[in-house]
Amino acid sequence: xxxxxxxxxVPKPATxxxxxxxxxxxxxxxxxxxxLRHLASRRGRSGRITSPETLxxxxxxxxxAFAGIAHLGELAGPGRDRLHTNIRTAWGNRAPATFNAxxxxxxxxxxxxxxxxxxxxxxxxxxxLSREHQPKPDDNRVRTRExxxxxxxxxxxxxxxxxxxxxxxxxxxxxxxxxxLDIEHLDRANRRARTRRKGGKEDDLLYDIRTARMxxxxxxxxxxxxxxxxxxxxxxxxTAPAAADPTSRRRRMTYRTADRHLAAATDGWDLHxxxxxxxxxxxxxxxxxADLMNLSGHEDRRTLQRYLKPSKEGTHRRLDESDAQHxxxxxxxxxxxxxxxxx
Numbered sequence: 001x002x003x004x005x006x007x008x009x010v011p012k013p014a015t016x017x018x019x020x021x022x023x024x025x026x027x028x029x030x031x032x033x034x035x036l037r038h039l040a041s042r043r044g045r046s047g048r049i050t051s052p053e054t055l056x057x058x059x060x061x062x063x064x065a066f067a068g069i070a071h072l073g074e075l076a077g078p079g080r081d082r083l084h085t086n087i088r089t090a091w092g093n094r095a096p097a098t099f100n101a102x103x104x105x106x107x108x109x110x111x112x113x114x115x116x117x118x119x120x121x122x123x124x125x126x127x128x129l130s131r132e133h134q135p136k137p138d139d140n141r142v143r144t145r146e147x148x149x150x151x152x153x154x155x156x157x158x159x160x161x162x163x164x165x166x167x168x169x170x171x172x173x174x175x176x177x178x179x180x181l182d183i184e185h186l187d188r189a190n191r192r193a194r195t196r197r198k199g200g201k202e203d204d205l206l207y208d209i210r211t212a213r214m215x216x217x218x219x220x221x222x223x224x225x226x227x228x229x230x231x232x233x234x235x236x237x238x239t240a241p242a243a244a245d246p247t248s249r250r251r252r253m254t255y256r257t258a259d260r261h262l263a264a265a266t267d268g269w270d271l272h273x274x275x276x277x278x279x280x281x282x283x284x285x286x287x288x289x290a291d292l293m294n295l296s297g298h299e300d301r302r303t304l305q306r307y308l309k310p311s312k313e314g315t316h317r318r319l320d321e322s323d324a325q326h327x328x329x330x331x332x333x334x335x336x337x338x339x340x341x342x343x
């Protein structure tokens with residue numbers, strides 16, 4: 001068995017030392033390990049400790065961003081460009097919110113390094129790698145059931161797009177978790193799909209009968225390759241195409257393409273609206289908090305709470321049901337007898 005290597009905390013200067021440790025002498029891996037331990041025990045403004053989901057996200061992103069940078073001293077030279085390239089390569093084609101979140105994780109680590117005296121000018125390291133424009137989120141992202149049904153049934157839209165929208169709504173999954181699916185990941189008999197959740201955990205997505213039928217129409221006799229395909233074709237250079245359909249050589253659909261198609265078919269919805277709407281509808285239908293977490297992949301109840309606010313549609317529907325029950329009330333025999341006696 002190979003020996004396991006454990007990252008050690010970066011040693012702090014001895015008491016009374018006139019100079020902090022030289023950045024050139026601080027291994028990046030050890031600096032990141034120190035930051036992650038600090039993050040794991042840190043409490044935010046709310047007084048709550050960092051959530052496991054956030055910690056996993058940082059643990060996953062930071063080694064990607066700092067790959068190839070052996071020591072922090074390199075960030076004052078070629079390492080800075082390497083950091084920018086790593087970030088753009090890994091997340092440049094993702095949604096603006098995703099790119100900004102990963103950039104923020106790197107900025108947080110750099111700020112920690114500066115506080116330890118391991119680097120200077122943390123902000124300058126990211127200079128030139130600006131945040132992407134992120135539209136202000138709509139306070140009312142919950143769409144009505146009728147809007148969802150009309151969208152998925154609209155045969156003016158391509159079958160592939162409608163199948164994707166149906167699966168995103170049914171599973172309440174993040175778009176990345178659905179777009180990374182290959183046909184081999186589908187358990188079509190049980191209406192499940194094996195995916196990798198945010199943070200790297202494997203889990204099953206649960207989808208409905210409508211989505212299962214649409215998947216059958218979409219896939220036909222295809223037995224391998226990505227479920228959802230773009231129009232881009234892998235080059236025919238004799239090599240096996242990665243993340244592409246082996247017959248047509250069409251590549252996997254990207255987040256940006258899927259998001260653009262949904263926005264064009266609606267009044268500007270984005271992919272996350274389908275997840276948000278599904279969780280709100282499921283909560284209105286009486287699913288327990290545990291059921292909702294099992295459906296969506298959330299592991300932190302605090303994160304789930306923003307989806308449990310009932311929509312105006314749901315409140316209106318329940319008011320109508322309550323009014324109808326009140327209007328259908330009839331007196332019992334004792335009350336009828338009392339009324340008859342007073343006549």
